[in-house]
Amino acid sequence: MGSGPRWLLIVAIALLGVGEWAWGIWSGMTQMTQLHTQLVRQQAAFHLPAAKRHLFTRDEVKTFLAAAKQAEAIKDPLQRCLAYPDPPRSHWSPDAVAAYCHYRLQPVISFAEAQALIQSGKAAELDGRLAQALHDQQTQAGSPGVLNQIFYQDFGNGSFDIRPTLDAWKRDSPTSAFAYAASGFADVEMAANARGSAYMSDTPQSNVDAMNRLLSQADTDLRRAIELNRQVTPAYVAMINAGKMGPGRTYIDEAARRGLAVAPADYSISSALMVAEQPKWGGSLYAMTGLARRAQTHAKDNPLLVLLLAEVPAYEYDVCNCESRADWAAYPTVFDNVASLNLLSNAGSAAASNNHPELSVVYLSEALRFQSATDAIRRKRASGLAALGESKMALDDANSLIAADPKNADNYQMRGIVYMDMADNRHAEQDLETALALNPDDIDVLSELGNIYTNVTYEWDKGWDVADRIIRKYPDSPGGWVMRATIQENQPRAGLNETYQYFVNHFGNDPGMQWQITHMRELLAKAPQGDSAKTVSK
Template structure:
């Protein structure tokens, strides 16, 4: 072939995509390394519910929101931080409801399980009862203490571990006429029953797990009914009874428990929340049932503005179970959550956008979840990617650093911070985090792949990248990741052995459809390298470096 036709061939190869070598391989590597992570589905079925598409948050709205959110998060006092926080763009959140929910979730709790355990062990059960009675009185009479007793029980006694049983049983023996003691025991039994059942569909749950659940629910029913007989105003007992009904006692039991609970405490946020949850279609209720309870709650919203959160429950359920395209689901959340929503719902809405092309949904709703529940580390972790997307990588680094201080050996947190460092072009610190991940687990192939991409594509540390490629080839010979890194170094540096590498990749990985484009690009690079007068560089190299 003459020189003219030969270079026409080369030009045609260039048009096939060799000019995209670096970015093309990098993109393919990202897709390939993503295989290392198994994806988990949502825990419940999503029946088809028609949801009209509304609008998506714009990037400008997200930028403005995050600016205001960062300003609020600088406030030290948790309650004032929550109150000062911006609402979602375009929403119509009731200020009174948001303030009430701030008080509900962020009020200081005057008792922990450890403190209760110490009192019981020292024969001071009467003092424990006195403190809980004071919390109930504050819940009933003080606007700044909404749901105080409910929050204490949720944090201290809603425990699925059998380790709490000796303490709770001793309390019941010491205070046989204490509604608080029987309620705490029943609440714990319901949590244990839920753990015994697991999160699978009932048809996929082993019979012995179902039997264990029912035994624990029977004990819960006995203790909770005794607590209510002693004092029907002890609201955690009512909420736990509704929960028990939804888990395993059926529709009539649940409906009776809801009616009794509302009669005992008609303006209680926790009772309405668990009641509407128990009325969801997946538990045998209906959307209309949810709407009726939400409307009933509004008759007491003047006394407890937090009840306005019930207005978003049905709409959120419909959107999160719409079985629709992701774009439609994400665009529907702003309308569904037009009124203040609970932390779990806000987290679910934010997580639904995780990894999507719409990071504004994740940034806004995960931030709102942290507004009311700053202790939820999962929301903080999941928000990091969204912060990076909106040019807040320094904020993302700070968030990740705080989380790592509490869990220094958590590889997921280290990777999140490394991604944030990369966005700041701080490759030295990113490399340090990847190497820390590898120190924790030398065979962490995902960390190796990420480190290799950083060294090869960003810092052009050819020797370091070569070492990582060799290690990937050694620990995961059935994977093309290490070979792709090696080929890129051989083409970019350049370094000897590209032909040897291309031949190996084609021989071992050509059956993978995702490798077709990569192999074509490798072959194109080899032809260009060969016909540019660098034939010696295409020669043999030892197969492992």
């Protein structure tokens, strides 16, 4: 080889070394798999002009729902999940979907079972079952993340009620890595509850002190768990989550480094780290992209890692964004590949809140695919189904929910709304009245019922009573006063001037109420002198 080619080779090697350093110790020089190509394609598509994006057509949604309804008739949750259709025009990885179906729906030991074993002096048996779950997680393709799922389900609700059970477990099994990991895992979730969701500046110092105390306890137990068995992956997940609240970036990075060293293909560790890499936690889109890219080198061992591909565009676009000006046509690009239950649910809920049923029913259906027992998601989907003319499917859902839980007011409210969309006002009224009997003074139900009486059936006395109930219970809500003004205009009734004055005094600075104020002022100008100023009793 001549000197020229040799120098070119040296330069090339040096440049490759710089590239490896820039991407961190995980990336190496391995050629990116086809899944990395999907990430590049997905990100490039996400930045296409709006004209290149698309909403689902009515025919696409109709075809999707027909297939979804067939799948939902399957009794077995896993087979139902596997049979479910993917979103229209998406490119969901079949292996990743199958892995996520197993991950979400595999049977796991419940907290009640674990508690019964501990209370009956059989903590060793519980340790043995968790050791088997760890072994299955490491070796069985059909048990992806099973130990992690047990920890999420049994110890991740943030309830202090489970603390006595966890303490008893540690006493009975002082060398159990699982007992210490569970204790630390639970403490991190309790710390999050103690801290709350307000800005730190708005959080009472007592809450901050409680959070820090719990995080300190968690750190002690989690470190002990790792000393006893460094393979117990939920311990690293808990440490990453703890780092966001207090210990900080160094703590997070150390937990991730140690966790991925023993379980490089673990989805829960990478998923927790992905959240910690978000800009709002001190990370960056660059860091998120790098993590998603590195994770795909292990996707052949764990297809769940494909779910990380959606995290960057989902964060960049913000699928929790409920603003009406959002670019809803970007959703199909964000979710071109399978995403987590949380992202799918958030996307469907945001679309539902902003009158995009063509998106909401698809993504809420996909959320139900991976967690079919979520009644709140099913109720939210129902209104979108009715809006798209799929009232029969919505009504079937409502009937099933009421049959399963006949004392739940939300289920009757949902069916009442479906009946309203079907223009069946008699049944809508019956269900809304039933919901109100179960949950008196619910403003949402009162508003729906008042809408029927005021704007559909014109039963002014009933509408007036509903408006009066809203005004008495929620005087700072404009809904009851708008309802009252509508009746005073259309029946007519006296007292519009009183309504107008209250509205101006309490809602005059609300930009969204200016039309109502202007309209009332115009009505007053046209009213016979003196009649509009009559006072009505509240």
